[in-house]
Amino acid sequence: MSGDPARHPPPPSRTPTSYDVAQRAGVSQSAVSRCFRPGGSIAPETRARVLKAARELGYQPNAIASGLKAKRSNLVAVLISNLTNLYYPEVLAGLTRQLNARDNRVLLFALETEDEVDAALDQVWRYRVDGAIVAARLSAPQLRAFQRHRVPVVLYNRWSDGSDPVSSVCCDSPGGERMLVDRLLAAGHRRFGLIAGPEDNTVGRSRIEAARTRLEQAGLTPVVAGGSFDHDSGAQGFRRLMMANDGAIDAVICANDLMAIGAIDAAREDFGLDVPRDVSVVGFDGVGPAAWASYRLTTVRQPVNRMTEAAVGMLLERVADPDLPPEVRTLTGTLITGASARLG
Amino acid sequence: MSGDPARHPPPPSRTPTSYDVAQRAGVSQSAVSRCFRPGGSIAPETRARVLKAARELGYQPNAIASGLKAKRSNLVAVLISNLTNLYYPEVLAGLTRQLNARDNRVLLFALETEDEVDAALDQVWRYRVDGAIVAARLSAPQLRAFQRHRVPVVLYNRWSDGSDPVSSVCCDSPGGERMLVDRLLAAGHRRFGLIAGPEDNTVGRSRIEAARTRLEQAGLTPVVAGGSFDHDSGAQGFRRLMMANDGAIDAVICANDLMAIGAIDAAREDFGLDVPRDVSVVGFDGVGPAAWASYRLTTVRQPVNRMTEAAVGMLLERVADPDLPPEVRTLTGTLITGASARLG
DNA sequence: CTGTTAGCGCGTTCAC
DNA sequence: GTGAACGCGCTAACAG
Numbered sequence: 001m002s003g004d005p006a007r008h009p010p011p012p013s014r015t016p017t018s019y020d021v022a023q024r025a026g027v028s029q030s031a032v033s034r035c036f037r038p039g040g041s042i043a044p045e046t047r048a049r050v051l052k053a054a055r056e057l058g059y060q061p062n063a064i065a066s067g068l069k070a071k072r073s074n075l076v077a078v079l080i081s082n083l084t085n086l087y088y089p090e091v092l093a094g095l096t097r098q099l100n101a102r103d104n105r106v107l108l109f110a111l112e113t114e115d116e117v118d119a120a121l122d123q124v125w126r127y128r129v130d131g132a133i134v135a136a137r138l139s140a141p142q143l144r145a146f147q148r149h150r151v152p153v154v155l156y157n158r159w160s161d162g163s164d165p166v167s168s169v170c171c172d173s174p175g176g177e178r179m180l181v182d183r184l185l186a187a188g189h190r191r192f193g194l195i196a197g198p199e200d201n202t203v204g205r206s207r208i209e210a211a212r213t214r215l216e217q218a219g220l221t222p223v224v225a226g227g228s229f230d231h232d233s234g235a236q237g238f239r240r241l242m243m244a245n246d247g248a249i250d251a252v253i254c255a256n257d258l259m260a261i262g263a264i265d266a267a268r269e270d271f272g273l274d275v276p277r278d279v280s281v282v283g284f285d286g287v288g289p290a291a292w293a294s295y296r297l298t299t300v301r302q303p304v305n306r307m308t309e310a311a312v313g314m315l316l317e318r319v320a321d322p323d324l325p326p327e328v329r330t331l332t333g334t335l336i337t338g339a340s341a342r343l344g
Numbered sequence: 345m346s347g348d349p350a351r352h353p354p355p356p357s358r359t360p361t362s363y364d365v366a367q368r369a370g371v372s373q374s375a376v377s378r379c380f381r382p383g384g385s386i387a388p389e390t391r392a393r394v395l396k397a398a399r400e401l402g403y404q405p406n407a408i409a410s411g412l413k414a415k416r417s418n419l420v421a422v423l424i425s426n427l428t429n430l431y432y433p434e435v436l437a438g439l440t441r442q443l444n445a446r447d448n449r450v451l452l453f454a455l456e457t458e459d460e461v462d463a464a465l466d467q468v469w470r471y472r473v474d475g476a477i478v479a480a481r482l483s484a485p486q487l488r489a490f491q492r493h494r495v496p497v498v499l500y501n502r503w504s505d506g507s508d509p510v511s512s513v514c515c516d517s518p519g520g521e522r523m524l525v526d527r528l529l530a531a532g533h534r535r536f537g538l539i540a541g542p543e544d545n546t547v548g549r550s551r552i553e554a555a556r557t558r559l560e561q562a563g564l565t566p567v568v569a570g571g572s573f574d575h576d577s578g579a580q581g582f583r584r585l586m587m588a589n590d591g592a593i594d595a596v597i598c599a600n601d602l603m604a605i606g607a608i609d610a611a612r613e614d615f616g617l618d619v620p621r622d623v624s625v626v627g628f629d630g631v632g633p634a635a636w637a638s639y640r641l642t643t644v645r646q647p648v649n650r651m652t653e654a655a656v657g658m659l660l661e662r663v664a665d666p667d668l669p670p671e672v673r674t675l676t677g678t679l680i681t682g683a684s685a686r687l688g
Numbered sequence: 689c690t691g692t693t694a695g696c697g698c699g700t701t702c703a704c
Numbered sequence: 705g706t707g708a709a710c711g712c713g714c715t716a717a718c719a720g
Contacts, residue, residue: 019697029698030698033699033700037699064696064698065698066697068696069698
């Protein structure tokens with residue numbers, strides 16, 4: 001007598017379970033279970049009946065219960081610091097896209113400070129995630145905790161400074177800096193200033209070290225100013241470099257784009273300089289704003305898509321086979337010839 | 345004979361359960377459970393023994409199992425589109441911070457296109473999240489699905505265009521635009537151009553409508569160009585406005601900061617104009633780059649922290665009491681008097 | 689305050 | 705191909 005139940009699903013008093021579906025379809029609960037699991041042997045006809053009943057009831061398999069039984073939550077923890085850092089949103093978008101495409105959900109932990117890591121890890125263990133991707137600084141004990149808990153982990157643009165090898169995917173800093181430095185040298189720049197990232201950041205350090213090394217190979221000694229990866233510190237760094245050198249700077253190499261943009265702003269605003277006529281500025285990352293008309297930054301763009309793809313791939317491989325040895329994958333960025341540097 | 349087990353925890357062959365802890369502490373399993381639950385009645389001394397055993401075993405309560413039993417996963421789904429849109433990272437950081445502080449985890453769904461919503465929602469139901477915060481466009485049926493599944497939802501900077509009322513937290517568009525328009529009018533601007541957001545975006549539309557209305561109240565008829573919230577479309581919009589008006593534009597009001605920045609870039613680059621001497625440009629949001637020296641954008645800053653706080657608060661209230669009626673909370677932004685507009 | 693007991697919803701043997 | 709039965713690890717009554 002009532003209308004089509006598919007169009008007017010009866011408001012269930014509680015969320016339907018596989019038993020409800022089984023009853024409605026006239027099969028056993030385990031048959032329902034097999035319907036929703038890949039590779040479950042089930043007759044096409046039964047399957048159709050079950051799916052119909054499921055649809056009518058608005059049934060969705062309970063991933064929580066399923067995770068309990070199967071010991072596989074299909075959850076991947078993503079730990080990421082400095083979400084507001086302009087470069088990570090793209091990374092995060094890439095990671096979630098890749099993970100979702102491969103049937104995993106993202107449990108996000110956005111860290112604001114280092115001391116939040118332990119609390120986040122506690123939750124990571126509690127939720128029995130299948131694995132983790134970490135774009136944040138991890139101490140040696142924290143890294144060991146992953147082993148103890150048998151949770152595969154892949155570091156993103158970080159690597160273990162300690163002895164324990166850990167899987168990671170990084171953008172090649174030395175390679176990228178070499179491209180930049182060589183082109184700047186070829187254009188005749190000789191007096192270099194470097195603006196570094198936070199001291200405890202391995203990526204930032206490796207970039208600055210790589211640039212410095214390359215310059216020293218060319219017989220030059222750059223001046224270095226500290227920074228913290230943000231716009232302001234780039235501007236400040238530029239001012240300090242100028243002060244320290246009486247304005248005798250040809251080119252400024254920054255540990256990331258955001259600081260490079262800050263440096264350009266300072267050059268124009270505080271010193272009335274023209275970029276790149278008076279001074280060349282280069283960065284690293286290839287973030288969106290770097291391409292804006294006001295900057296047209298010369299930089300190295302990280303292959304974010306390939307990197308996130310690699311990270312997710314490596315992680316899921318290790319979820320499937322926990323005994324796979326750690327692996328470090330280094331991808332090379334591409335030089336973006338903007339207009340913020342005179343290049344040779 | 346062996347060393348301190350706290351320092352050298354025996355590598356457990358499998359992750360320890362509450363039973364293992366119970367055995368080691370010489371208590372029942374339920375005592376262990378109570379130890380880890382707020383308000384569980386347990387003698388301080390027993391509690392200490394249990395916690396010690398737990399530490400020695402490296403035990404962490406299984407949130408999956410707990411969720412199954414308690415029918416509360418402590419998971420909150422966050423659906424967000426355009427993660428790369430420069431404004432959302434801050435929102436996402438705020439939401440996760442608030443949620444974690446209140447003992448909820450974030451299940452993240454970063455949507456790239458509209459048609460990913462349904463797939464995401466399927467997973468939302470499967471994971472039996474306690475609630476959801478949505479910064480993405482939802483259709484009426486999708487909204488109804490939340491009711492059907494009894495999942496409380498709070499919209500972020502969106503609202504239901506349909507009839508069903510839904511809880512939401514928004515930044516006051518009319519109020520913000522009025523501030524901008526009034527100040528621009530007071531400064532003597534008369535020839536206005538507007539650059540809109542995507543047509544299907546309610547926030548963008550409300551901003552442009554509010555600006556237009558206010559201008560019409562003043563007897564003015566602005567010219568409108570379409571846009572899509574990104575830098576390029578802001579630049580294009582500016583060019584179209586100039587073409588359509590033979591350069592006779594005093595002020596450009598953009599539906600967001602990113603487009604305002606694009607407009608400024610176009611004004612300088614393509615028309616050699618000085619901002620704000622030749623033309624005033626204003627935006628909306630208060631994103632980081634808006635404050636950079638090259639732009640110093642005049643804009644309305646959304647009170648992101650208060651907004652995320654409100655969203656999380658409203659959601660968790662409704663998780664605790666699903667019968668609370670929907671509520672719309674509108675917060676007013678603050679005018680940032682930058683240097684991209686001549687103001688009265 | 690403590691232990692015993694009974695499920696939560698599903699996956700997985702096993703017989704049939 | 706199908707169904708009965710059990711248990712994943714935990715919480716919530718309840719009795720002691």
